[in-house]
Structures are given as C-alpha cells and as structure tokens.
Amino acid sequence: MRDREKRALATAGSLLLLTPLVAACGDEGATPPRTPTGADQRARGEGGASLTLPDGTRVEVRCADRSGRRVLSERHRPSGGDWSRPRKLHASDQEACQEVELASSQGTVAVNADFGPPTGVGQPPEETLAAVGAEGLDEWRTRLVKDSDGWDRVNVSDGGGTAAFLAYTEKTVTTLWWTRDDGFTGPRTRKRPPKRLDRDFHGSWKTGDGSWRLAVQPRGRGGVATFFRADGTECVVRVALWPNSRRVGEFTEVHRDRGSYSPKCPGWSTDDFVKLNAEGDALTFQVSRLRFTRTEPDSRERKLPEPPGPVPALDRAWRGEWRPKDGGPKVTLTEERPGHPRATFTDRRGGTCVVRVELFVAHVDLLTDTANSEPRVLKGKRTADCPPREFRLRLAEDGDSFRLERQGKPDRVFVRPGN
Structure with a gap:
C-alpha cells in the first residue's frame, strides 16, 4: 500500500x-x-x-x-x-x-x-x-x-x-x-509489460515564448527528443528519453549536434525529466521549468531521420586531444560507441604509459571515472598520474578548457594543443 x-x-x-x-x-x-x-x-x-x-x-x-x-x-x-x-x-x-x-x-x-x-x-x-x-x-x-x-x-x-x-x-x-x-x-x-513512453509524446512541440521547438520520436521503449532554438541561435540538441513511467521520460544522454557550446546550448541537464499531462497536449520539465504545447512540424523537424539514431553521451565540446598547462599526461576523449565515453591518458614521453579509462557523464559539463570499471593499460605501466585516481573533469563555460579535479590535490587545467 x-x-x-x-x-x-x-x-x-x-x-x-x-x-x-x-x-x-x-x-x-x-x-x-x-x-x-x-x-x-x-x-x-x-x-x-x-x-x-x-x-x-x-x-x-x-x-x-x-x-x-x-x-x-x-x-x-x-x-x-x-x-x-x-x-x-x-x-x-x-x-x-x-x-x-x-x-x-x-x-x-x-x-x-x-x-x-x-x-x-x-x-x-x-x-x-x-x-x-x-x-x-x-x-x-x-x-x-x-x-x-x-x-x-x-x-x-x-x-x-x-x-x-x-x-x-x-x-x-x-x-x-x-x-x-x-x-x-x-x-x-x-x-509486467515493459515500460514504454506514451504515444502522445510523439510529434512536434513549442514553448509559449517561441524560444524552443521540440520533436519527439519513438526509439525502443523510450524516445529521442530533438530541441531546436527558434530565436535565430544555431543550436540543435538531442536527448535520449527513458520511460520512468508511461507519462514521464527521464533524460539519459544529452548531445549537442549543432551550435557553439554555451550555457544556452545545450542548456539541458541529464538530471531533467519531461512529463506529459493527462490531456496529452502539454510537456513540462522538472529542472528547466519550461512548458511545451503541441504544434505542427516545421521543415527541420520533417527532415529528421526515421527511426532516430542513438544519442551519444559525450558532448562535442569534450571530444579530441587535450594537454595540461603545467605538464603531465595528455588526455584524449572519445566515444566510439554511443553511451560509452572514454579518456585515454598518455604520458609526456609518448608511450611509457598509455591507459584508457571508462567515463561516466554526470552532467553535460561534468565527467567522472567509473568506479566499477578498471583502467585498461594499452602500453607501458601505470604511474601516479597515468591515469589519475578518482578524478572529475569539469568543462569551462566557453568549452575551451576543463579542470581535472581530485580530492586533496590542486586542480589541473587542460586546454587544446596550441593554446
């Protein structure tokens, strides 16, 4: 009861x-x-x-x-x-x-x-x-x-x-x-039958102030939500929805397909939930507090592929090679399979230590090493900093750098090569 x-x-x-x-x-x-x-x-x-x-x-x-x-x-x-x-x-x-x-x-x-x-x-x-x-x-x-x-x-x-x-x-x-x-x-x-998002989620939606549009497509038992900025800003963000219940979709992966990284793009948290009202004509969001109502699809939404592909977990701003400002192992962030981001640490001598670490996307701008997965040594031997233990990576607001954070130790700043 x-x-x-x-x-x-x-x-x-x-x-x-x-x-x-x-x-x-x-x-x-x-x-x-x-x-x-x-x-x-x-x-x-x-x-x-x-x-x-x-x-x-x-x-x-x-x-x-x-x-x-x-x-x-x-x-x-x-x-x-x-x-x-x-x-x-x-x-x-x-x-x-x-x-x-x-x-x-x-x-x-x-x-x-x-x-x-x-x-x-x-x-x-x-x-x-x-x-x-x-x-x-x-x-x-x-x-x-x-x-x-x-x-x-x-x-x-x-x-x-x-x-x-x-x-x-x-x-x-x-x-x-x-x-x-x-x-x-x-x-x-x-x-019990598997949980599925209600079909009334599917279709096109818009906010009352006209700043965002949204298209929801079915994928498996959940769906994919594609957000479009509708105020002239180039920003397209895809979100994987998991059926928390028939009328509640939980954000799992958030990926910026187009647009420059900023707080407004993506502007969506993996902590968010979207709820369909009883009448099936409005969507509300727990974190962003936005409300969408049903509308007719526009030209961009009509061009979305059917069915939608999987949503990567790692934002585009993270991907590629980074070097620490103060020296130390460089790190390359990749996601060869959607939902499985990785960090590969390589020491300064270029091969004495090459170690791959599985990552967990806590937020769009925050990555952590996963405690349930041991680092994989690709070459050489592990050292104190290759890879670091129990770390977090926090992306800057402009997306041009990130901090590697460890408890009890000073933060280390990483930037793109040449910066």
Missing part, C-alpha cells in the same frame, strides 16, 4: 478466507475477470477512512483496540438515516492497524487494510485484509493475506461489479479479483 521494496506475495495456499462473513471463493482455475483500472472515489488514512457515496450514504471503516486485539469494523449511514450496527471485518493480534484504503464505484466499496508494527517503525505489514461490500453494503466478503507487503492499490470497475487488489514489483504484478457473482478469485502473478 505504501512505496516500499516488495517481497514476493504469498501464494494462493497461504491465503486465509475469513468465515464470520460470507465465505465463498471463486474457481482458481477459471479465466480471471477483466481488471478494473480505477475507481470513482477514494479515501485513505492511518487506522481508518471514510467517504460519502453519490447517493449520500456515508461509509466508515475504523480500527479499534478491543481486549488486546485490533478490530476493523465497518458501518454506514444512508442520507438522512441512522448508522448501521458496526460489522466486524477482521480482528488481528498484530501490534497496530496501519493504513486503511477505501475505493468505491456505483455503491460497491472495497477496503484494503494493513496490520503489523506501528506505522512510524517503517516496517511492512504482517497481515493485509481485502474486503468488498456490495448490495447496499449489507453483504461483505473478505480475504486475508499473511507475511506479505500487502496490496499497493485497489480498483473498482465503473459498474461496481468487479474489484481488483494489485501488488507490484519491478517485474511482476499480482492481482486478487472480486466479482459480485463469484466473490474472490486468485491471486495470480504475471510479468
């Missing part, structure tokens, strides 16, 4: 069907019903929750301590009527009631309740109750799961005839269904 690292859910054999209420279970081998994707109303709270149905009925589910046990009860009150007698849904020996979630559509109310250590301890539940009330809330069915992290979400279909309790891991989704006719069925676990 909360964001937490999930353990595998209990198998069907570990599910306990409570008998004080209607105790029936659907055929585990039958074809599962269609899984609903939402609910008309939701409410949640620590130890209890309540909501008002469209017909004015007030529904309340609360947990109370009784004789050393945590008892979860439901009661409801029609509009203008009296409260019903509390109905016990579950009595637990666990230390505390945790979160209670309600979801409702067309008079059907689903309850998702956790029991375990106190919420502030940060521990997952020991027991999770799934309960569904229908037919005027006079009939309830329940299913208890022990030794799991519980259900992350509960949905109820538009007509109120089906409810689904869902638990997610990175690779799987486990579903417990309830139907008005058959009660509970499941749970069943299946592989």
Whole structure:
C-alpha cells in the first residue's frame, strides 16, 4: 500500500478466507475477470477512512483496540438515516492497524487494510485484509493475506461489479479479483509489460515564448527528443528519453549536434525529466521549468531521420586531444560507441604509459571515472598520474578548457594543443 521494496506475495495456499462473513471463493482455475483500472472515489488514512457515496450514504471503516486485539469494523449511514450496527471485518493480534484504503464505484466499496508494527517503525505489514461490500453494503466478503507487503492499490470497475487488489514489483504484478457473482478469485502473478513512453509524446512541440521547438520520436521503449532554438541561435540538441513511467521520460544522454557550446546550448541537464499531462497536449520539465504545447512540424523537424539514431553521451565540446598547462599526461576523449565515453591518458614521453579509462557523464559539463570499471593499460605501466585516481573533469563555460579535479590535490587545467 505504501512505496516500499516488495517481497514476493504469498501464494494462493497461504491465503486465509475469513468465515464470520460470507465465505465463498471463486474457481482458481477459471479465466480471471477483466481488471478494473480505477475507481470513482477514494479515501485513505492511518487506522481508518471514510467517504460519502453519490447517493449520500456515508461509509466508515475504523480500527479499534478491543481486549488486546485490533478490530476493523465497518458501518454506514444512508442520507438522512441512522448508522448501521458496526460489522466486524477482521480482528488481528498484530501490534497496530496501519493504513486503511477505501475505493468505491456505483455503491460497491472495497477496503484494503494493513496490520503489523506501528506505522512510524517503517516496517511492512504482517497481515493485509481485502474486503468488498456490495448490495447496499449489507453483504461483505473478505480475504486475508499473511507475511506479505500487502496490496499497493485497489480498483473498482465503473459498474461496481468487479474489484481488483494489485501488488507490484519491478517485474511482476499480482492481482486478487472480486466479482459480485463469484466473490474472490486468485491471486495470480504475471510479468509486467515493459515500460514504454506514451504515444502522445510523439510529434512536434513549442514553448509559449517561441524560444524552443521540440520533436519527439519513438526509439525502443523510450524516445529521442530533438530541441531546436527558434530565436535565430544555431543550436540543435538531442536527448535520449527513458520511460520512468508511461507519462514521464527521464533524460539519459544529452548531445549537442549543432551550435557553439554555451550555457544556452545545450542548456539541458541529464538530471531533467519531461512529463506529459493527462490531456496529452502539454510537456513540462522538472529542472528547466519550461512548458511545451503541441504544434505542427516545421521543415527541420520533417527532415529528421526515421527511426532516430542513438544519442551519444559525450558532448562535442569534450571530444579530441587535450594537454595540461603545467605538464603531465595528455588526455584524449572519445566515444566510439554511443553511451560509452572514454579518456585515454598518455604520458609526456609518448608511450611509457598509455591507459584508457571508462567515463561516466554526470552532467553535460561534468565527467567522472567509473568506479566499477578498471583502467585498461594499452602500453607501458601505470604511474601516479597515468591515469589519475578518482578524478572529475569539469568543462569551462566557453568549452575551451576543463579542470581535472581530485580530492586533496590542486586542480589541473587542460586546454587544446596550441593554446
């Protein structure tokens, strides 16, 4: 029910069907019903929750301590009527009631309740109750799961005839269904489909002030975003988008295809995210704070290759040979394969030490050596400065020099040969 690292859910054999209420279970081998994707109303709270149905009925589910046990009860009150007698849904020996979630559509109310250590301890539940009330809330069915992290979400279909309790891991989704006719069925676990960016990302976009245009093309499960300056400045920047979720694209590689290096070109951070709104007609960015709206493609966007090629990670300003101002090994920065930038250090004597180091692009203007990859000696032997240990390369704003930074040691400035 909360964001937490999930353990595998209990198998069907570990599910306990409570008998004080209607105790029936659907055929585990039958074809599962269609899984609903939402609910008309939701409410949640620590130890209890309540909501008002469209017909004015007030529904309340609360947990109370009784004789050393945590008892979860439901009661409801029609509009203008009296409260019903509390109905016990579950009595637990666990230390505390945790979160209670309600979801409702067309008079059907689903309850998702956790029991375990106190919420502030940060521990997952020991027991999770799934309960569904229908037919005027006079009939309830329940299913208890022990030794799991519980259900992350509960949905109820538009007509109120089906409810689904869902638990997610990175690779799987486990579903417990309830139907008005058959009660509970499941749970069943299946592989989650790979995350993909929503198709509504694709197409052309522009900022309100006219300074930028953007074309998004599909590539694999993600996409490639190509930014064009629209104010007369020559600048074309390509960005690889990874599907953080269906409507959120995470920047992974940023590469300036054209234009002089400056803070405005590329002007994009690999820390950025782009989010598609619910209507599919606007893109917003987390870091840059720009907002794009949909537009028709212009001549530059219509000429983009289909499908787009991979986006290199190393900006053009980095590439090539650099020499330190104070002497020491020179360094050559290359990227033979997109996403795999390298630095090759060569000592001043030209061959006594030649070592290649894999790089990580922390930002467009910041490179670091990767701790999970050992330098590769191409010739000679490693020395104290060939290559340096645990370093960072920071590009100047004009792109004409960079600093090699090491903790506890003075920075070393590198420039192009002849400067």
